Amino acid sequence: MLNIDQLAAFVSVIDLGSFTAAADKVGLTQPAVSLQVKLLEQRLGVRLIERVGRRAQPSPAGADLLVHARRILEDCAAATDSMTPYREGSVGRVRIGSGGTASIHLLPRAIAAAKKQMPGLEITVRIGNTDEVLRDLEANALDLAVVTLPASGRSLEIEPFYEDELLAVAPKGSEMPEGGPDADFLKDKVLMLYEGGNTRTVTDGWFAKAGVRIQPTMEFGSVEAIKELVAAGLGWSLLPALALKQDRAGFLTTSPVRPRLARQLGIVLRRDKHLTKGLREVIKCLREFGEPPRASFQR
Numbered sequence: 533m534l535n536i537d538q539l540a541a542f543v544s545v546i547d548l549g550s551f552t553a554a555a556d557k558v559g560l561t562q563p564a565v566s567l568q569v570k571l572l573e574q575r576l577g578v579r580l581i582e583r584v585g586r587r588a589q590p591s592p593a594g595a596d597l598l599v600h601a602r603r604i605l606e607d608c609a610a611a612t613d614s615m616t617p618y619r620e621g622s623v624g625r626v627r628i629g630s631g632g633t634a635s636i637h638l639l640p641r642a643i644a645a646a647k648k649q650m651p652g653l654e655i656t657v658r659i660g661n662t663d664e665v666l667r668d669l670e671a672n673a674l675d676l677a678v679v680t681l682p683a684s685g686r687s688l689e690i691e692p693f694y695e696d697e698l699l700a701v702a703p704k705g706s707e708m709p710e711g712g713p714d715a716d717f718l719k720d721k722v723l724m725l726y727e728g729g730n731t732r733t734v735t736d737g738w739f740a741k742a743g744v745r746i747q748p749t750m751e752f753g754s755v756e757a758i759k760e761l762v763a764a765g766l767g768w769s770l771l772p773a774l775a776l777k778q779d780r781a782g783f784l785t786t787s788p789v790r791p792r793l794a795r796q797l798g799i800v801l802r803r804d805k806h807l808t809k810g811l812r813e814v815i816k817c818l819r820e821f822g823e824p825p826r827a828s829f830q831r
Contacts, residue, residue: 534572534575534604535568535571535572536604536605536608537568538568538569538571538572538575539572539601539604540558541554541560541565541568541569541572542568542569542572542580542581542594542597542598542601543598543605544558544565545569545581545588546581546588546589546594546598549587549588549589550586550587550588551565551566551569551588569581576593576597578591578593578594579591579593580593580594580597581594582594623650623652623653623654623810624650624652624653624654624808624810624811625653625654625656625675625810626646626653626654626655626656626808626811626814627655627656627658627673627674627675627676628655628656628657628658628674628675628676628677628678628814629657629658629659629660629664629665629666629668629669629674629676629677629678629679630657630658630659630665630677630678630679631660631661631662631665631678631679631680631729631731632659632754632755633731633755633772633774633775634678634774634797635657635659635678636756636775637774637775637777638678638694638774638818638821639657639678641817642814642817642818642820642821643657643814645817645820646813646814646816646817649813649817650809650810650813653813653814655814658674661729662679662683662730665677665679666679666683666685666688666800669685669688669800669801669802670685670687670688672802675801675805675811676799676800676801676811676815677799677801678797678798678799678818679730679797679798679800680729680730680731680734680795680796680797680798681730681795681796681797681798682730683798683800685800687802687803687804688801688802689800689801689802689803690798690799690800691798691799691800692796692797692798693797693798693799693818693819694774694796694797694821695795695796695797695822696772696773696774696794696795696796696797697772697773697788697792697793697794698731698738698771698772698789698793698794698795699770699771699772699773699776699786699787699788699789700712700713700770700786700787700788700789701758701762701768701769701770701771701776701784701785701786702721702762702768702784702785702786703762703763703764703765703766703783703784703785704763704782704783704784704785705785706768706785708785708787711790712787712788712789713787713789713790714742714789714790714791715742715743715744716742716744718739718746718768718770718789719739719744719746721767721768722749722766722767722768723746723748723749723750723768723770724748724749724750724751724752724758724761724762724766724767724768724769725750725751725752725758725769725770726752726753726758727752727753730795731772731795734793734794734795735770735793738770738789738791738793749767750767755771755772755775756775758771759771759775759776759784762784763782763783763784770789770793772795773786797822799815799818799819
């Protein structure tokens with residue numbers, strides 16, 4: 533492998549015509565520059581510099597090497613320059629994993645706010661269930677996860693940041709009990725519920741506390757699909773308020789339930805994750821849409 537410092541010393545000697553001048557340019561002693569060139573010649577097994585009078589000039593082999601050496605040094609300088617924005621924190625990349633509802637109704641606002649502060653920040657979002665997202669996070673294939681809690685993992689650090697109430701959802705014009713429906717009221721409805729995940733676990737737990745066992749008529753892996761089916765008059769559901777903010781005056785009737793039902797969203801990171809400026813900015817913007825954080829990633 534060629535040594536960059538040796539190539540730089542060689543080019544400086546040729547450009548300036550002497551070892552002494554090259555030493556002054558790079559801030560080394562003349563013997564140190566001579567050693568760099570000697571080591572390069574030994575590495576390549578050829579003589580690179582010849583003296584013509586008092587001036588150092590490239591040998592035939594040195595002339596050929598000079599073309600490549602200049603290109604290598606230029607590429608190295610360009611590579612160094614390309615790191616400047618990252619060093620200054622003006623660009624970067626953040627890979628986020630999230631569930632469908634948060635990725636549609638929460639992340640876009642946080643991403644827009646982060647991009648406003650850091651226009652050069654690249655943000656990608658991968659959608660999956662909580663287990664999939666956390667698995668990718670632990671494998672360092674993601675930088676940050678926004679998932680429905682609970683979440684666990686030895687290497688993970690979890691910060692609850694957004695409480696999302698679950699509401700009863702019915703076709704437009706449906707009558708809701710005063711104060712909101714309870715589990716006994718809903719058990720007799722045609723129910724379409726989210727299939728699997730922590731959101732469903734929270735929902736099932738709410739019915740179980742009331743001593744009600746339910747068997748939904750239909751189950752779906754998409755909150756958006758359930759909304760469309762409810763709007764079409766095919767049944768009732770319990771859905772996150774986050775996904776209903778734009779529908780309350782539209783084709784749905786919504787109401788809080790009794791007792792109140794909510795799920796908690798959390799920001800999840802690897803404990804050893806380096807918090808770049810971009811990652812800090814995304815976390816800050818997420819917190820601004822949620823509750824005051826109970827804990828902060830301050831590493």
